Amino acid sequence: xxxxxxxxxxxxxxxxxxxxxxxxxxxxxxxxxxxxxxxxxxxxxxxxxxxxxxxxxxxxxxxx
Ligand SMILES: [Zn+2]
Numbered sequence: 741x742x743x744x745x746x747x748x749x750x751x752x753x754x755x756x757x758x759x760x761x762x763x764x765x766x767x768x769x770x771x772x773x774x775x776x777x778x779x780x781x782x783x784x785x786x787x788x789x790x791x792x793x794x795x796x797x798x799x800x801x802x803x804x
Contacts, residue, residue, distance in 0.1 A: 742767065746762055
């Protein structure tokens, strides 16, 4: 199953159009970014934002 969704606020590096980039998530888990305006395509290798370690720290501090 392939999921597609638009990336809000994203600007295409190829045609500079905004809100035309779609994130395509394949069943394998690989992610591809595609521009519906110009056909620009790019794989998205581990560009996930680093998870904030704040939660872990807060749990550590919060001991009853
Ligand atoms: Zn484009």
